[in-house]
Every structure is written in structure tokens, then in C-alpha cells.
Amino acid sequence: MFRLLSIDGRSALDVDGRWYDLARVAGDDALADPMAAVGRFDELHALTDRCRDGHAGPADGPVAGAVLDAPVPRPRQVFAIGLNYADHAAESGMATPPAPLTFTKFPSSIAGPTADVALSGAQVDWEVELVVVIGRPAHRVPADDAWSVVAGLTLGQDISDRTVQLTGVPPQFSLGKSFPAYGPIGPALVSVDAFADPDDIALWCDVGDERMQESRTDQLIFPVATLVAYLSSICPLEPGDLIFTGTPSGVGMGRGRFLAEGDVITSGAEGIGELRNRCTAGRGALL
Ligand code: ZN
8 A cells, every 4th residue: 555645746655643755665756756756656566565664765754734736736637526425415405316417626726635625705615535646658548447447536626616517507617626726635645445445435524613524535526436437438538537426415505604704614525534634815707
């Protein structure tokens, strides 16, 4: 197993809470770029073992206290799935879709796990989501083989400006979810073999001290393998592509409550870790 981090723009391995610079451990400068590391994820298992066995010299530092960047900082494509939990479709007043309802978060929205979120308006909402990271070129992958092209899993927030998203008919899902830092991910890219069952992972979201969302990914209407098979039947996938898999119930839109300046969003997933994002004052869209 491995946990891939990005620190100061460089790939690092998290080995039992200590981080090791990946290029140094591997003796290969090409692996300094986290995007290159994702495409060579197979090698990260053995390199993690090297660190753990003491063959990589001392760690570069403790993970606690390090400022982490997005583990996949420059995805070529970011897919996101709407209404993929039945309870969230119900709170949205929408029918569950017959095929994965797909939009994009434009890559400029991707940010690190502790990025500040400058609010674009008065109706900005939270959506905790499991995020799949593709690790191999994949076109028309059968569902039975889908996990073999996955480098690992991370956690994301699909932060959503409902005013922009729901302007007009049909709505503007992609733009409403693509302001800067509206896609924080992290804290680590975790290998699939680190999970007892990668199709059943607990995830949650708190705003301040209040638990807003709590579910498990076994509730996904279209699970990870189905999403990879479906998306790759249309779009060739590349290493570093992301799939935000959808959010469970408990979003602000269903509660009549939205994010305010000073709110801290804490998102968590079993076996992955937490994102902590503080909301700050920002600017809205030109309408
Ligand atoms: Zn979402």
C-alpha cells in the first residue's frame, strides 16, 4: 500500500506519519512531479516498503505540520457525478438518473486539502465526495477490470454555488462548481489495497461543530467500477484524471443553510483523512 502526498509541489510518501521525498527515495527526479508519480503508481508500493524498512534514510519530516498541496494538482480531466446517492436525489427533489449524471469541475478549481475557499455568493454549499484517481490510460474498460486502472482514492469537496448552478434551464452544473478552490482534494492519494473494501468507505462532513453529512460509499447508485466503465466507454481516460463520485444527503440546499465567511468545512473519509477548508469573503460571477 501507499499514501502519496504533495508537499511544496513535490511528490512525497506518507509512511506511518512521516514523509519522504519521493524523487530522493527513488533516485529519479522525474518522480518529483506528483502527476508523474500518479502515472507510475505501481512503483509506489515497493518504494513505501523501502522507507519502512529503513533503506531510504531518515524521513524528511512528520506529516503533521507539513502544508499539503493537492495530491493530484493538475488533472487533465475532472469528471463529477450528480445525484449518485438516493437520499441526496430525494432531498434535491430530483429523480435518480438512468445513467451517471456527469458534469465537470474545471481543473482550475482543484486545490489543496487546507485551501481557503473565497465564497462567490450567498448560496455556496458543501458536498463531501469520494474521488477516484485514474492511474493508467483507459478506454472502453469493462467494469470487471475497472479497479485495475485506478491509482487510488482520495477525498474531495464539490463546493457548489447554487445561484450560479441553478441559473436558467437546463442548469449550469459545471460553472457553478468551478470557482477557485471549489475542488479541494486530499490529504493523500491512497492505494486501493489499503481499504478493507474500497466499495464501502465511511465519509462525513462537518461545518463548524455540526455534523452535516454522514454516509458510506456502498450507498452509491453507480459504484466506482460502473463509473469508470461508463465514462471510459465515451472518453479515453489518462493518469491523473479525477472522478468526483457524488455526495450523500445533508447538503445546505436541503437545510436552507449555506456557507458564511469564517465557517470551517471539515470533510473526512475512513482510511484517507480529512480536509479542512476555511471560508473567506470572495467575489461573485458576472451575470
Ligand atoms: Zn457533487
